[in-house]
Amino acid sequence: MDHDDPIEPNHHLQRRYPADSRFCALCAGALRIRTVLPDRKRLKVCERCGFVEFTGPKAVAGCLVIVERRVLLLKRGNPPQIGKWTFPGGYIDLGELPAAAAIRETAEEVGLDVAIERLHGVYADPARPEAMVIVYMATADRGAAPAASPEALEVGFFAPREIPWNDLAFRTTRDALGDWAARIDAPPFR
Ligand SMILES: [Zn+2]
Incomplete structure (x- = not known):
């Protein structure tokens, strides 16, 4: 070396x-x-x-890119969990703002320029303590077409019932998507 x-x-x-x-x-x-x-x-x-x-979880930033009530997911091309589905995201560089990392990772993984709207939530899995995931809600232009890459073997937009719930990469993926799905499927009036 x-x-x-x-x-x-x-x-x-x-x-x-x-x-x-x-x-x-x-x-x-x-x-x-x-x-x-x-x-x-x-x-x-x-x-x-x-x-x-002193050690702690590394911070990951990602985003749920919503276009016409569907969320952008990608099939992972990198370990861990190759072939499983998740939303775009990755480790925050030292000195980088979390929202900027989410935008950068989305551009790198699926070639899409997104705008961050707000924080969705912060997710962690005690069984995988090495990372915590900061998830934003984001939008892209209506005609925007995400592209596959070595990091994203397939890409697509999914309504809640179309999400491959049994084929998601991480517990944090399932939790973040579950919170989104519960909110948009909830009846507007009670
Ligand atoms: Zn020393």
């Missing part, structure tokens, strides 16, 4: 972090689990320089 050829991240390797980290990112000293003040959490601490490895 002493050259500068671009590399493809190995998903299985990436998922080992932070659980399997053993050395300090700053000084390469050994990490040891210690009690950290003020709230006495048990965290990995560098034995040499004292750096505390």
Whole structure:
């Protein structure tokens, strides 16, 4: 690895972090689990320089692009969950605003320029604690045509009853789409 050829991240390797980290990112000293003040959490601490490895979920931003009461979904071309359906989204870069990340990822994955309308919700899955998903509602021009890409093997717009509910990529996908479907299927008057 002493050259500068671009590399493809190995998903299985990436998922080992932070659980399997053993050395300090700053000084390469050994990490040891210690009690950290003020709230006495048990965290990995560098034995040499004292750096505390605080870890938390990585933030993902995505959007439900709605055109004529249908939501844009894509069939994933990348791991994890290749071949399963979800909405466009991806990791927020350090320094990037969440809504900007949702717009960027949608353009990258399906070639669509979208406008963010508002926050839909924030979703997490305790069984997959490495990420939390910030989901926006978004719109695209009526005639806009999303395109497949290596990241999106198929794309399409789905009414709630057309969503492949048994073929969704993540629990956060199901929860976010479920909240949207419940709202638009709800009768306007009670
Ligand atoms: Zn250190």
